[in-house]
Amino acid sequence: xxxxxxxxxxxxxxxxxxxxxxxxxxxxxxxxxxxxxxxxxxxxxxxxxxxxxxxxxxxxxxxxxxxxxxxxxxxxxxxxxxxxxxxxxxxxxxxxxxxxxxxxxxxxxxxxxxxxxxxxxxxxxxxxxxxxxxxxxxxxxxxxxxxx
Amino acid sequence: xxxxxxxxxxxxxxxxxxxxxxxxxxxxxxxxxxxxxxxxxxxxxxxxxxxxxxxxxxxxxxxxxxxxxxxxxxxxxxxxxxxxxxxxxxxxxxxxxxxxxxxxxxxx
Amino acid sequence: xxxxxxxxxxxxxxxxxxxxxxxxxxxxxxxxxxxxxxxxxxxxxxxxxxxxxxxxxxxxxxxxxxxxxxxxxxxxxxxxxxxxxxxxxxxxxxxxxxxxxxxxxxxxxxxxxxxxxxxxxxxxxxxx
Numbered sequence: 001x002x003x004x005x006x007x008x009x010x011x012x013x014x015x016x017x018x019x020x021x022x023x024x025x026x027x028x029x030x031x032x033x034x035x036x037x038x039x040x041x042x043x044x045x046x047x048x049x050x051x052x053x054x055x056x057x058x059x060x061x062x063x064x065x066x067x068x069x070x071x072x073x074x075x076x077x078x079x080x081x082x083x084x085x086x087x088x089x090x091x092x093x094x095x096x097x098x099x100x101x102x103x104x105x106x107x108x109x110x111x112x113x114x115x116x117x118x119x120x121x122x123x124x125x126x127x128x129x130x131x132x133x134x135x136x137x138x139x140x141x142x143x144x145x146x147x148x
Numbered sequence: 149x150x151x152x153x154x155x156x157x158x159x160x161x162x163x164x165x166x167x168x169x170x171x172x173x174x175x176x177x178x179x180x181x182x183x184x185x186x187x188x189x190x191x192x193x194x195x196x197x198x199x200x201x202x203x204x205x206x207x208x209x210x211x212x213x214x215x216x217x218x219x220x221x222x223x224x225x226x227x228x229x230x231x232x233x234x235x236x237x238x239x240x241x242x243x244x245x246x247x248x249x250x251x252x253x254x255x256x
Numbered sequence: 257x258x259x260x261x262x263x264x265x266x267x268x269x270x271x272x273x274x275x276x277x278x279x280x281x282x283x284x285x286x287x288x289x290x291x292x293x294x295x296x297x298x299x300x301x302x303x304x305x306x307x308x309x310x311x312x313x314x315x316x317x318x319x320x321x322x323x324x325x326x327x328x329x330x331x332x333x334x335x336x337x338x339x340x341x342x343x344x345x346x347x348x349x350x351x352x353x354x355x356x357x358x359x360x361x362x363x364x365x366x367x368x369x370x371x372x373x374x375x376x377x378x379x380x381x382x383x384x
Contacts, residue, residue: 040243078324199353226307
């Protein structure tokens with residue numbers, strides 16, 4: 001069972017988890033799952049590194065805002081809705097008081113999408129080399145596949 | 149004993165080779181691994197009783213694979229009853245399991 | 257002129273920080289605010305949108321992500337209120353362990369073999 005101690009890697013205490021995410025939100029649930037899991041890992045004192053790749057670099061675009069929904073649909077979808085960046089910002093801040101969250105966006109992906117200069121405070125614009133350092137230094141690596 | 153986390157996050161019915169995810173979990177279990185299969189997002193559609201993919205559950209159990217289904221994902225999709233062999237779980241239990249460490253994590 | 261539009265949902269999207277799958281509310285807007293006759297077909301895992309007991313709710317850091325109390329099924333009901341026909345592929349329900357009793361009222365079940373006829377009968381097809 002999960003509590004059984006062994007001599008392999010799994011017996012060591014996990015201190016650092018790297019998550020690789022390459023999908024944006026508003027069309028996908030994967031970023032939501034990453035945020036949910038990040039919150040729970042931070043609560044347990046585990047350091048989390050999120051490497052945001054491809055469309056995931058738009059998750060931390062600081063220019064996301066709430067908007068009004070079309071009047072004829074408000075009865076069924078409400079007046080407005082939360083945006084994903086707000087929750088990432090709050091998890092970064094939560095990381096100040098629990099364990100540390102590093103959120104790194106790939107510079108190449110950010111530049112080609114025009115969002116390099118639009119990243120929210122606390123997010124690091126990094127390189128592909130950072131990805132492999134994260135992977136090399138992590139006790140656990142979780143790679144979320146890019147599929148629809 | 150090696151420990152493995154296999155995460156199913158999509159409806160494997162839609163993929164020609166989708167059930168290879170369950171094949172992987174079953175093989176790891178048969179090779180004496182301690183395997184946790186965690187279903188989340190559309191992966192929980194396999195957790196609906198009488199679904200085509202749920203028929204694999206007894207084999208997975210026989211191979212020693214533990215199967216958990218994410219509570220938020222199940223509720224969202226109107227799944228309020230799970231077949232024998234799958235237990236309702238959530239992010240807390242997944243984080244606890246990761247905190248203990250796996251030899252490998254395979255997220256599909 | 258594309259007066260009769262067939263809109264097909266194949267993959268369900270939940271908890272994406274939209275109040276509901278944006279394809280659903282885009283379609284709902286078409287039924288409510290335009291003169292187009294829109295029909296909806298749920299196939300593959302999209303059939304799950306017609307399940308009646310969906311409860312979409314999630315908190316991160318104590319805050320509700322889904323501010324609106326809504327579900328895909330509510331959007332489908334809204335579309336039907338505005339004249340849309342909603343059909344679901346029977347075989348795809350069965351593969352996913354769903355019975356007619358699991359679905360919201362008003363949804364019509366069709367066999368997979370009828371999809372071609374639906375395509376023939378409509379002026380335009382949108383597969384989301």
